[in-house]
Amino acid sequence: MTSIHKPVLLEKTLKYLINTKQGVYLDCTLGTGGHFKALANSLKPNAVLIGLDADPSAIDYCKQNIQIQQKSIFVNSNFADLQRTCFRIGYTRVNGIFMDLGLSSFALDNPNRGFSYNHDGPLDMRFSPETTENAEAFINSAPVSTLNRVFKEYGEEKHSNLITKAIDRERKSQQIKTTRQLANIITNSIPSPFPIKIISRIFQAIRIYVNKEIESLKKALSQSLNILDKNGRLVVISYHSIEDRIVKQFMKLESTDCICPPDFPICQCNHKATFDILTKGPITPTIEEISNNSRARGAKLRASKKITGNK
Ligand SMILES: C[S@@+](CC[C@H](N)C(=O)[O-])C[C@H]1O[C@@H](n2cnc3c(N)ncnc32)[C@H](O)[C@@H]1O
Numbered sequence: 001m002t003s004i005h006k007p008v009l010l011e012k013t014l015k016y017l018i019n020t021k022q023g024v025y026l027d028c029t030l031g032t033g034g035h036f037k038a039l040a041n042s043l044k045p046n047a048v049l050i051g052l053d054a055d056p057s058a059i060d061y062c063k064q065n066i067q068i069q070q071k072s073i074f075v076n077s078n079f080a081d082l083q084r085t086c087f088r089i090g091y092t093r094v095n096g097i098f099m100d101l102g103l104s105s106f107a108l109d110n111p112n113r114g115f116s117y118n119h120d121g122p123l124d125m126r127f128s129p130e131t132t133e134n135a136e137a138f139i140n141s142a143p144v145s146t147l148n149r150v151f152k153e154y155g156e157e158k159h160s161n162l163i164t165k166a167i168d169r170e171r172k173s174q175q176i177k178t179t180r181q182l183a184n185i186i187t188n189s190i191p192s193p194f195p196i197k198i199i200s201r202i203f204q205a206i207r208i209y210v211n212k213e214i215e216s217l218k219k220a221l222s223q224s225l226n227i228l229d230k231n232g233r234l235v236v237i238s239y240h241s242i243e244d245r246i247v248k249q250f251m252k253l254e255s256t257d258c259i260c261p262p263d264f265p266i267c268q269c270n271h272k273a274t275f276d277i278l279t280k281g282p283i284t285p286t287i288e289e290i291s292n293n294s295r296a297r298g299a300k301l302r303a304s305k306k307i308t309g310n311k
Pocket of ligand 1: 007008028029030031032033034035036052053054055058077078079080100101102103104105127213216217
């Protein structure tokens with residue numbers, strides 16, 4: 001289950017995240033703990049590291065396999081609740097918040113989780129078993145308009161109409177239950193002789209929908225403002241243009257004083273900047289990193305520093 005690859009954008013992550021070597025750091029997306037362990041190795045023994053993951057198997061894995069010299073706390077929780085989770089375990093302020101969004105390679109490689117079209121498995125795709133609607137339920141019962149919107153919006157797929165129609169035809173005759181079944185329906189519905197990229201985009205779109213990834217990200221970003229200490233850092237790695245846009249716009253908004261419409265003669269909003277953006281544009285991996293680790297492809301890192309005290 002361990003990843004043989006170096007964590008994505010590791011040096012840049014540590015460079016932007018660490019502002020004190022003895023603070024409290026929150027890794028919201030623990031996975032197999034690659035970034036978490038490297039962070040611990042860069043901090044003093046009296047630092048505290050908190051690791052969250054919505055996937056209980058990631059938490060079990062890290063509990064069994066990660067020993068660090070600092071105090072570590074692993075919590076099976078969605079980062080959409082990060083403020084409440086931190087309060088519950090006794091931390092009201094942290095010095096760094098890190099998110100490496102998306103899916104871990106060990107979840108992707110497990111056929112029973114249904115994330116991959118490379119293996120046949122049940123159409124599940126939930127990070128957490130507590131999520132009520134899995135991919136099978138979504139594919140077989142969502143209205144046609146919802147399927148189409150999800151494929152267009154989250155998959156950025158131009159053949160979404162054709163694919164939606166094919167799924168709707170198939171599900172009227174039999175339940176779509178497996179990843180192979182779905183991949184075949186997609187392949188047979190499109191004119192392209194190279195369906196892999198299209199299948200991958202549709203699987204990604206379903207995963208984002210099932211796990212409410214966009215809603216969770218928005219909630220986590222807004223709560224980060226409340227628990228980051230002054231000088232604390234927010235570092236986010238995203239792999240999808242929608243997520244990157246949300247992170248970019250959030251950091252831009254929170255680093256701006258007045259956000260009134262430009263034609264207002266005087267400020268009515270009283271909005272004050274909370275962040276200083278540390279990365280002028282997104283930080284991306286080198287060609288060398290991508291050739292050593294294809295997972296790094298498409299990664300974009302953005303970082304900000306909190307410039308005010310706690311709200
Ligand atoms: C790309 S992996 C992280 C890899 C990790 N940085 C490492 O070095 O091993 C993303 C992880 O975030 C988790 N995750 C995704 N969305 C989440 C959410 N809303 N709340 C908590 N965990 C989430 C996934 O279950 C997955 O384990």
